[in-house]
Amino acid sequence: MTEPKGTMSPPVHVTPSYNPRAQPTPGCDVCAALDKQRRAARECGNLAAAAVAGVEIENHPHRRTKGA
Structure with missing residues (x-):
């Protein structure tokens, strides 16, 4: 038995794995809805939901370039 x-x-210091300033693509309804959700979450103090929306904006498929 080991001694406690x-x-x-x-x-442990955890840094954000997303860009909190990810910009929605102009003209994209999905990005606009996610940005609206992110702003609403920040306003009510739900930073976890804001982070999730930010990750979704950042990872939205049309934001990637070919070959990446």
Whole structure:
């Protein structure tokens, strides 16, 4: 049996894996709806939902270039 540690491990720092400033593509209804959801989530303090909407905007298929 191993002895329990007397101290805690150092804190883990997690950086965002998305661009919080991801811009919706002009003229795209999907991007516009996601941007609206992101703004509403930020306004009510739901940063997790805002992050999810930002990731979806960033990963929306038409934002990728061919070969990427």
